[in-house]
Amino acid sequence: MTESVLELLDRLFTFTFTIDDTLSLSRISARLGNLCPDALCGSNFLEVFHCHRPAGISSFKELSASDQSMFLLISRDKNLALKGQVLPIKEGELYQFVGMPWLAWMNDNAPEVQLHLRDFPKLDSQMDQEFYLTSQQSMVRELESVNAKLTQAEEDAKEASKVQSDLFAIMSHEMRTPLNGVISALSLLRDENDPIERSKLTKIANESADNLLSVINYALDYSKIDAGRMDLDSDDFSLQGLLESIIAVTEGRAKAKAVDVSYSLEPGLPKTVNGDAEKLRQVLINVVGNAIKFTDAGKVELRVANYNDYFRFIVSDTGCGIGQDDLDHIFDPFWGRSKGSSESSTGLGLNIVKRLVELMSGQITVESTEGAGTTFYIDLPFEVAASAEVEKVDTAKGALPSYLSGRVLLVDDNQTNLMLGKMILEKYGISVRTASNGKEALDIVSDVTFDLVLMDIAMPVMDGSTACQEINRLPSPPPVIALTANVGPKLAQEYEKIGFKGYLKKPLENDSLLTELNIWLKPGDTSVELITSGKEVNRAQVLTDLVRQLGEENFARVKALFLEETDRRLIALLSAWVRRDLEVVRKESHTLASSVGSFGCDDLSWRLKQIERASSQSDATEIIKYMKDIETNARTALEAVSAFKTSEEGQNE
Amino acid sequence: MYGLIHTALREMVLEHHGEQTWEAIVIESGVPTNSFLTMRSYDDETTLALIGAASKILALPLDRSLEAFGEYWISSFAPKEYGRLLDHTGDSPIEFLQNLDDLHDRISTSFTNFMPPSFRVDIMDANTAVVRYSSNREGLTPFVIGILEGLGKRFGTSITVSSIEPVEVPRGEQSNITISMVKASD
Numbered sequence: 001m002t003e004s005v006l007e008l009l010d011r012l013f014t015f016t017f018t019i020d021d022t023l024s025l026s027r028i029s030a031r032l033g034n035l036c037p038d039a040l041c042g043s044n045f046l047e048v049f050h051c052h053r054p055a056g057i058s059s060f061k062e063l064s065a066s067d068q069s070m071f072l073l074i075s076r077d078k079n080l081a082l083k084g085q086v087l088p089i090k091e092g093e094l095y096q097f098v099g100m101p102w103l104a105w106m107n108d109n110a111p112e113v114q115l116h117l118r119d120f121p122k123l124d125s126q127m128d129q130e131f132y133l134t135s136q137q138s139m140v141r142e143l144e145s146v147n148a149k150l151t152q153a154e155e156d157a158k159e160a161s162k163v164q165s166d167l168f169a170i171m172s173h174e175m176r177t178p179l180n181g182v183i184s185a186l187s188l189l190r191d192e193n194d195p196i197e198r199s200k201l202t203k204i205a206n207e208s209a210d211n212l213l214s215v216i217n218y219a220l221d222y223s224k225i226d227a228g229r230m231d232l233d234s235d236d237f238s239l240q241g242l243l244e245s246i247i248a249v250t251e252g253r254a255k256a257k258a259v260d261v262s263y264s265l266e267p268g269l270p271k272t273v274n275g276d277a278e279k280l281r282q283v284l285i286n287v288v289g290n291a292i293k294f295t296d297a298g299k300v301e302l303r304v305a306n307y308n309d310y311f312r313f314i315v316s317d318t319g320c321g322i323g324q325d326d327l328d329h330i331f332d333p334f335w336g337r338s339k340g341s342s343e344s345s346t347g348l349g350l351n352i353v354k355r356l357v358e359l360m361s362g363q364i365t366v367e368s369t370e371g372a373g374t375t376f377y378i379d380l381p382f383e384v385a386a387s388a389e390v391e392k393v394d395t396a397k398g399a400l401p402s403y404l405s406g407r408v409l410l411v412d413d414n415q416t417n418l419m420l421g422k423m424i425l426e427k428y429g430i431s432v433r434t435a436s437n438g439k440e441a442l443d444i445v446s447d448v449t450f451d452l453v454l455m456d457i458a459m460p461v462m463d464g465s466t467a468c469q470e471i472n473r474l475p476s477p478p479p480v481i482a483l484t485a486n487v488g489p490k491l492a493q494e495y496e497k498i499g500f501k502g503y504l505k506k507p508l509e510n511d512s513l514l515t516e517l518n519i520w521l522k523p524g525d526t527s528v529e530l531i532t533s534g535k536e537v538n539r540a541q542v543l544t545d546l547v548r549q550l551g552e553e554n555f556a557r558v559k560a561l562f563l564e565e566t567d568r569r570l571i572a573l574l575s576a577w578v579r580r581d582l583e584v585v586r587k588e589s590h591t592l593a594s595s596v597g598s599f600g601c602d603d604l605s606w607r608l609k610q611i612e613r614a615s616s617q618s619d620a621t622e623i624i625k626y627m628k629d630i631e632t633n634a635r636t637a638l639e640a641v642s643a644f645k646t647s648e649e650g651q652n653e
Numbered sequence: 654m655y656g657l658i659h660t661a662l663r664e665m666v667l668e669h670h671g672e673q674t675w676e677a678i679v680i681e682s683g684v685p686t687n688s689f690l691t692m693r694s695y696d697d698e699t700t701l702a703l704i705g706a707a708s709k710i711l712a713l714p715l716d717r718s719l720e721a722f723g724e725y726w727i728s729s730f731a732p733k734e735y736g737r738l739l740d741h742t743g744d745s746p747i748e749f750l751q752n753l754d755d756l757h758d759r760i761s762t763s764f765t766n767f768m769p770p771s772f773r774v775d776i777m778d779a780n781t782a783v784v785r786y787s788s789n790r791e792g793l794t795p796f797v798i799g800i801l802e803g804l805g806k807r808f809g810t811s812i813t814v815s816s817i818e819p820v821e822v823p824r825g826e827q828s829n830i831t832i833s834m835v836k837a838s839d
């Protein structure tokens with residue numbers, strides 16, 4: 001091997017030295033000299049290095065015989081390890097070591113020794129491997145972390161599934177029990193001729209069916225709350241009105257048991273509050289109903305008081321009370337079925353009550369003395385209604401002018417609403433033109449000047465919001481007021497953002513309509529006496545009011561139109577539901593809710609609103625809940641409207 | 654780019670802004686996963702979408718976000734994951750930059766589809782150098798600026814970028830970045 005070849009080897013390898021037949025070192029590379037001070041010219045190979053591989057080298061002869069092997073050398077001071085091989089310069093006399101740092105050993109045993117990238121020849125792959133292995137270790141750590149998360153998620157899912165299965169098992173049992181009652185009673189009824197026994201069996205079947213319905217309703221509510229699909233509504237409502245309705249619903253059962261049921265409001269409470277009235281109603285009916293159930297004689301009181309920043313609803317009874325052991329479980333599902341009461345019970349009501357109260361960010365607590373009665377405290381963070389202030393302002397202002405002058409464009413795709421609205425507005429002395437959708441309204445407003453536009457929101461061709469925005473782009477646009485069946489605390493801001501100057505809730509109420517009209521229209525010459533409804537409305541009252549507002553002849557025309565259109569839309573709604581076309585279901589229920597509300601069919605309107613809400617959320621379970629009775633409910637309501645006779649019609653009969 | 658980059662970005666956001674911010678960034682980016690594997694190669698679009706979303710959510714200009722990320726990469730993430738390799742790469746900012754191409758070349762043999770940038774260093778005087786950066790990707794010069802500032806911190810040297818001169822290239826990006834260096838002990 002010539003000198004020039006040795007020089008080339010020095011360039012290829014970073015650590016080189018020559019070994020002669022006495023194992024003496026020479027031509028030691030500079031970097032090796034730096035890192036291994038014992039490696040000096042003339043020093044003995046075996047005194048400087050421990051030969052890790054090939055193992056057991058103790059002579060030049062053994063070294064020269066291993067020239068095909070990999071050499072792994074460790075300096076005696078343990079600061080450097082080399083990886084390489086020996087090449088014969090002169091067979092049997094001189095050998096050349098060529099190599100590089102043994103990186104794995106260095107990392108483990110001499111990490112403080114600073115190696116450089118240049119210490120590793122380009123052809124050496126140790127550095128590449130180190131990066132690769134480090135990355136792989138990092139990825140293994142990540143995968144282990146992801147795996148741990150997945151394992152946890154799997155355990156959570158199993159636990160949730162177990163809870164669901166347990167509940168399902170309980171629920172199945174609870175459904176089978178009353179169902180057996182229905183089946184058995186009906187089976188016995190078939191062969192029973194004694195009227196008294198038949199009556200008893202019918203009662204058992206009815207009670208069992210009611211029980212079954214309660215369990216099913218619970219299951220529906222439970223799953224909704226559990227899935228976070230139980231929405232909270234927020235609207236202004238009268239506290240007194242709500243309490244009165246609860247007493248009205250429960251006092252029948254109370255009277256039958258000689259229990260006196262009453263309500264009271266602490267002085268100074270606001271008349272109107274803002275919150276979810278329907279859920280509060282469900283809670284209070286349940287708790288008051290429970291109190292009556294467990295009180296054989298005496299009284300049940302429902303009181304409302306201020307409690308810190310909460311409204312506290314207190315339901316107390318003089319019933320049998322609850323033992324301490326049971327108090328701890330009173331809100332558990334299926335607790336206390338029929339305990340202490342002769343009436344049947346599913347034991348589900350209080351569980352749902354607690355869930356609903358918590359959904360409304362409130363809390364429910366209970367105190368009881370066995371034999372002396374029970375008191376429930378329901379604390380809810382309702383807000384004082386903003387409308388309470390408006391009411392005061394209105395009262396101070398006195399009566400508003402009720403005959404007005406101006407041109408109004410009324411826009412609605414529901415022909416009944418359109419006709420009804422037109423007639424009401426005309427009664428105020430207003431000139432009215434109508435349009436059936438946003439596009440038609442936009443075309444009319446582009447040609448004709450109006451003082452006000454009353455615009456429905458959900459309409460075909462062009463919706464009310466788009467139409468409002470388009471109208472506002474016109475030069476000198478008229479003010480546009482939204483007509484909506486929607487409710488919610490942020491509604492005013494949302495409509496204002498779109499460009500509406502205000503909004504009116506459908507069905508139109510005289511007071512709010514007149515207030516809005518007085519803002520935008522001038523007072524007229526003549527005064528017309530209007531009917532104001534400040535009391536609880538019912539169908540007969542609404543229809544009577546309509547007759548007085550429209551006149552008997554007009555009312556008869558509107559009624560006929562209403563019956564025809566409702567019938568048609570009802571069929572469209574049901575057939576859309578059969579097709580599971582939820583968009584059409586939503587639109588039809590929206591329109592129907594509005595028009596039947598105008599005719600005082602409050603319950604039907606409410607059901608339709610629930611269907612509209614559920615279909616907009618694609619919640620088929622919820623739709624079924626309200627859809628199953630809708631046709632019967634609608635037929636009953638329409639028959640009642642149809643049967644309503646004006647005095648003129650009555651005389652003609 | 655490799656998942657390593659995405660992991661580093663996530664680490665930076667988690668460290669300074671928390672889990673919710675990172676989730677918001679992932680949602681904003683439209684990237685369908687929140688988990689990245691270090692050794693998996695992802696489309697450049699994924700990386701750029703995440704960086705763009707981070708810039709938007711953190712309300713920082715894109716250049717500033719890239720600089721911060723570059724500095725985090727070299728000061729915090731890379732030392733934590735590849736400390737020894739960085740130690741081998743150099744004892745001073747200049748030596749480190751001079752060896753960067755060698756380091757990247759070695760990585761290229763293990764990581765297929767690895768398209769590293771290139772760094773050449775021209776030393777002007779004891780305190781001034783021109784870093785000639787070129788990449789197949791566009792828009793990452795601010796990331797390099799962040800790396801240079803981070804390198805300064807690593808070696809106790811104040812590095813100031815005195816000029817950035819873009820060089821027109823048919824594909825990707827090339828910048829000549831002039832830096833001034835002052836050793837802390839100077």
